[in-house]
Amino acid sequence: MNHDEPAAVRPSTLAWVTRHLEAGERIVRTRALHGGITAEMRKLTVGTRGRGTRDLVLRTFVDTEHAEDWLTREACALTALPGTGVPAPGLVAVDPAAEHCEYPSLLMTHLDGRPILDDHGLETRLPLLARQLVAIHAVRSVERPREYAALTTPETVVTPRSADVAVWAAAIDVIRRPAPAYEGRFLHRDFQPGNVLFDVSPSTSAGARITGVVDWAGASWGPTDLDVAHCSTNLALLHGPAWGQRFAEAYEEAGGLLASTASERLYWQVRDSLAASEELELVAQPWRAAGKTRLTTRVVEERLDTYLTALMDALG
CATH class of the missing domain: 3.90.1200.10 (Aminoglycoside phosphotransferase (APH), C-terminal lobe)
Structure with missing residues (x-):
């Protein structure tokens, strides 16, 4: 697996993510995402059985007493949004109380695009x-x-x-x-x-x-x-x-x-x-x-x- 140190996924969390991949898939690359305030965000590139790749996003709350509540809310929202026309990530898995991961975590699909903060346009x-x-x-x-x-x-x-x-x-x-x-x-x-x-x-x-x-x-x-x-x-x-x-x-x-x-x-x-x-x-x-x-x-x-x-x- 290729990654830079800030993007490294902790061992227990990595094992948890791996259990939620399809048969024959594996994480081949991780990259830290920036812009969030309260959570660590990582883009996980997954190698598929057909030698292609797909991307997931891992959100991890390391230091907040509200992590369980926030991740539970997010999981519920992502469950409610499919079919509504609102373009939101798809929920893959959630561990709000850190029962399996080092810290409370949520795994979701990756969406294309990026925020635009420029005044132009x-x-x-x-x-x-x-x-x-x-x-x-x-x-x-x-x-x-x-x-x-x-x-x-x-x-x-x-x-x-x-x-x-x-x-x-x-x-x-x-x-x-x-x-x-x-x-x-x-x-x-x-x-x-x-x-x-x-x-x-x-x-x-x-x-x-x-x-x-x-x-x-x-x-x-x-x-x-x-x-x-x-x-x-x-x-x-x-x-x-x-x-x-x-x-x-x-x-x-x-x-x-x-x-x-x-x-x-x-x-x-x-x-x-x-x-x-x-x-x-x-x-x-x-x-x-x-x-x-x-x-x-x-x-x-x-x-x-x-x-x-x-x-x-x-x-x-």
Whole structure:
């Protein structure tokens, strides 16, 4: 088996993966995948009996107390998605409690394509992202995912040093209120450009096509506004505040339904923006590793502040 050291699969995990291959197959190459925040990702090239190859992806959680829950959620989501039209990996095997592997692990099929984080071509990709999210929210699974969790509280928000304290205080007051009533839908919970694969190169926008949506560890049941707000926040940080504001419009143009009043929509938008304040460095680091080197913590702080201010100004 050929691999570089960071991509090496641990012995017990390797044995577990091998047990889930077809007769006569073997792993011939492994490669570390980059861009994830919470898990180790490896692409496994499998030699088939016909002397061809196929690829699988191994996700391993090494250091998190939430691994079992996340992998169970992901496995359930991947089981529910076939036949829905949502391009997601196929589940091969899962060991959420590390009964067979060194660490909690999930094995799935590999999807072609790659995330595109460049500003160029975003005008074309934005409606594609919106239509894809509408399709996710239309999923009707036999087993409903667990209810969403919103962990951010007024006490955990991190106000940027250069921000208008009064604006942020007003935003924090928004999430002190009870969450608006909503009609639940199937949620991805981390739908954003880094988790969407395209078949087009970063330098070309014509003919762009989504080939996959990955990272279903947060799959939940809740308001569509929550997924839309999360993608909007990520677009604002990655491409600029104006793009965050445009995504909700694109979602509705694609047939998606959001909360009926501006104040209800603001609640979810503000809640996700404030949640981002707690992990800006964690969010920006993979983007810099992917080539967006100018997205320093200071830059994303400023973008988040500008975006949140615009949300609050829109309410009047």
